[in-house]
Amino acid sequence: MKSKFIKGTNEQYSIREDGIMTIHYKYTKNYTSTYNINRIIKPNKNKPGIIYEFVINRKRINKSMNTLLMDTFGYHICNKCTSKFIPNKSSRKCDECKRQTLCDNVKRYNKNHPNHVKSVTKFKVDTITKSYVAHILGLKIHQVTDELYTHHRNILLFKRNVAKEHNISIFKLNKL
């Protein structure tokens, strides 16, 4: 695996591709000379995430693994699946893991709140607005005439009725 020196540390610290940080030398107590030491630095246990604590010019610095990786290699490592990704903003998860987490949260919420799900689905069945029809047909709202709106609304209601009676999804009905 490749490793690069961290900028501004005078080749004292380096970081590997997978986010492991090593120290190469240390200063003596009076800061007059150095001695070699090749040791892996463990992340700070008292802070959330992976944060390294190291000393530069007698100052204690805390930096996250992803910040150091971004500075040296130009990518982040996902906290969940450990894959490399380039973030838009500072984030700990890749897009796929973010989407998966959101789906899991929605599923958990729906499982714990069945009454809310029922109310939402009822609202959808009752209201087929003109803008909804325009969106489905790929038209602008002013292009949808009243005749076309009522016609398409009746189709949607008919489809929903058939799907409900035969206990199949509308997607399956369209694929028949």
Place this chain on the structure above:
Amino acid sequence: MAKKIKDLRKELISIGDSAKDNYENTKSLNAAKIAVQAYSNATKTAIAQIRYKELTGNPTKINFLED
């Protein structure tokens, strides 16, 4: 054979209506499928007409954009 899109739409809607009646009597999925397809095609004719009117609507000629 329908000569105009309006007639075609009417025919498709009538096919859809008869298939829908058939579905209400027999509750067969095949009839429902035919009804949905006929109605959907009728909608497509309406959309095609809208697009056509958009292309040939007023003003048909804009002097500023002419050579």
